[in-house]
Amino acid sequence: MALKIPQEYLDSLKGLKPRIYLGGKRVNLLDDPTTLTAVRANARVYELAQDPRHREVMTATSHLTGEVINRNLHVARSVYDLEKRAEMALLTSQELGTCNYRCVGADTLTGLASITWEMDRDLGTGYHSRFNDFLRYLQDGDLACSGAVTDPKGDRGKRPGEQEDKDVNLRVVEKRDDGIVVRGAKVSQSGAIAAHETIVVPTSSFRPGEEEFAVAFAVPNGAPGLTYICQYTPFTAERESAQDIMELGNPLYGVRETAIMVFDNVFIPWERVFMCGETKYAGRLVSRFAKTHRMNCGGACKVGFADLIIGAAQLAVEYSGVPKAPHIVDKLVEMVYLSETCHACTIAAAVKGREEPAGSGIFLPDDLFGNVAKLNVAHGFWEIMKLAGDLAGGMVVTMPSERELSNPDASEYVQKYLKAAAPAKDRMRIAKFLQNWTAGLHGPGTWHGAGSPQAQRMMIYALTNLEEKKAMAKKLAGL
Numbered sequence: 001m002a003l004k005i006p007q008e009y010l011d012s013l014k015g016l017k018p019r020i021y022l023g024g025k026r027v028n029l030l031d032d033p034t035t036l037t038a039v040r041a042n043a044r045v046y047e048l049a050q051d052p053r054h055r056e057v058m059t060a061t062s063h064l065t066g067e068v069i070n071r072n073l074h075v076a077r078s079v080y081d082l083e084k085r086a087e088m089a090l091l092t093s094q095e096l097g098t099c100n101y102r103c104v105g106a107d108t109l110t111g112l113a114s115i116t117w118e119m120d121r122d123l124g125t126g127y128h129s130r131f132n133d134f135l136r137y138l139q140d141g142d143l144a145c146s147g148a149v150t151d152p153k154g155d156r157g158k159r160p161g162e163q164e165d166k167d168v169n170l171r172v173v174e175k176r177d178d179g180i181v182v183r184g185a186k187v188s189q190s191g192a193i194a195a196h197e198t199i200v201v202p203t204s205s206f207r208p209g210e211e212e213f214a215v216a217f218a219v220p221n222g223a224p225g226l227t228y229i230c231q232y233t234p235f236t237a238e239r240e241s242a243q244d245i246m247e248l249g250n251p252l253y254g255v256r257e258t259a260i261m262v263f264d265n266v267f268i269p270w271e272r273v274f275m276c277g278e279t280k281y282a283g284r285l286v287s288r289f290a291k292t293h294r295m296n297c298g299g300a301c302k303v304g305f306a307d308l309i310i311g312a313a314q315l316a317v318e319y320s321g322v323p324k325a326p327h328i329v330d331k332l333v334e335m336v337y338l339s340e341t342c343h344a345c346t347i348a349a350a351v352k353g354r355e356e357p358a359g360s361g362i363f364l365p366d367d368l369f370g371n372v373a374k375l376n377v378a379h380g381f382w383e384i385m386k387l388a389g390d391l392a393g394g395m396v397v398t399m400p401s402e403r404e405l406s407n408p409d410a411s412e413y414v415q416k417y418l419k420a421a422a423p424a425k426d427r428m429r430i431a432k433f434l435q436n437w438t439a440g441l442h443g444p445g446t447w448h449g450a451g452s453p454q455a456q457r458m459m460i461y462a463l464t465n466l467e468e469k470k471a472m473a474k475k476l477a478g479l
């Protein structure tokens with residue numbers, strides 16, 4: 001059985017030497033308090049797969065080897081698999097309060113499985129068997145993969161070939177007998193620093209003449225020429241100065257950690273290249289990745305986050321002493337209704353999933369429901385955070401540090417004046433937890449993660465059969 005235990009994952013990282021910069025200095029993945037949050041989150045995902053209570057959700061049977069594998073490395077072969085994939089996103093969010101950093105990688109693998117099958121069928125290429133060899137390698141080693149889609153893109157008003165610096169879209173700069181050399185970057189890379197491999201796919205559709213950008217491949221962590229430049233936020237600074245991580249909003253797993261991943265002439269051997277110049281298929285790959293990822297992000301991952309926020313808001317009102325006030329109950333109901341509406345869209349996207357392309361054996365979710373799930377959550381999540389802020393009170397942003405409780409000059413005052421129906425310490429802990437959500441990075445994160453809402457609007461318009469709806473209306477109206 002190819003399932004790593006958390007310690008094996010941690011040991012495997014010791015052999016990696018990623019070049020990571022954070023806050024203007026080089027850091028070691030296993031020493032830095034911020035990079036460690038991504039490591040811990042991955043270790044927890046390995047642990048969840050070992051837990052008999054979560055086996056059904058966190059593991060699957062490989063269609064390549066028949067072995068039990070981590071679901072993050074499984075390509076959906078049925079509607080049941082799609083449902084379980086979404087349940088994994090829900091569970092990991094509830095358990096971590098941050099990314100399952102293997103999630104984007106999982107969805108790029110599904111997109112690649114589907115598109116390489118189609119390219120082989122249409123063009124007679126050998127990409128799919130190459131991809132399957134790579135997938136087998138990942139599954140055998142239970143390797144953690146991140147997914148790299150988003151290019152820096154430069155001037156959004158210009159095509160890739162018109163950019164002042166063409167490297168703002170990752171591209172092939174040399175083709176050799178043994179492989180390709182790529183240059184460029186991928187931005188906002190969730191957890192790439194702590195993954196064994198990164199799966200790289202194009203950022204958008206490309207036209208004939210833009211072949212150099214239509215490239216998909218896998219690259220191991222720390223490959224020569226790779227540099228990771230991490231995000232740095234007030235949460236990073238706060239973690240760096242923490243005396244006890246329990247004073248932080250999400251002590252163990254932190255906020256969602258990303259990095260700019262720079263590819264400075266990185267060599268990729270042919271056996272790890274899964275698209276190279278097939279512009280016609282680049283857009284299809286992105287959209288197959290996106291429909292899977294939007295299903296998981298929209299009404300599963302963020303629903304897990306919402307469950308945490310709703311739970312914390314309920315605790316906050318119990319601690320403040322007014323849990324049954326009618327407007328408070330109403331606001332909690334509103335939060336649940338918003339969250340579960342997104343959840344329902346994701347379940348619908350999975351249940352309405354189908355084999356794509358027909359005959360491939362690979363299942364993808366319904367596109368319309370997946371996009372609706374993501375668009376719904378982009379709006380709903382802000383609302384849920386607003387209501388949580390309302391219920392928990394101004395203390396969510398005005399609270400002093402929990403360190404004051406051990407400050408002999410301030411402790412007595414803080415305990416006296418922040419006590420309500422619960423002790424000050426409990427109120428402060430839950431307020432800090434909610435600060436992490438309502439005054440943190442999760443609003444814009446949920447908005448843009450899995451694509452900015454305008455991308456979903458465009459897809460919803462393209463997928464809607466307005467002619468059919470017109471015909472229905474005309475029939476009943478007698479036109």
Ligand SMILES: Cc1cc2nc3c(=O)[nH]c(=O)nc-3n(C[C@H](O)[C@H](O)[C@H](O)COP(=O)(O)OP(=O)(O)OC[C@H]3O[C@@H](n4cnc5c(N)ncnc54)[C@H](O)[C@@H]3O)c2cc1C
Nearest residue numbers: 104147148149150156188189190445448449450451452454
């Ligand atoms: C927390 C978080 C985690 C992420 N994790 C990952 C990850 O693991 N892997 C990964 O690959 N990506 C990841 N992303 C990136 C995410 O997919 C992008 O943020 C998203 O696709 C938007 O791209 P952008 O950030 O470049 O924004 P922009 O493209 O700059 O968008 C900003 C605004 O400009 C508009 N716009 C952009 N282009 C055009 C145009 N041509 N015409 C008109 N309007 C335009 C958009 O609609 C939007 O309103 C993550 C993002 C976040 C926030």
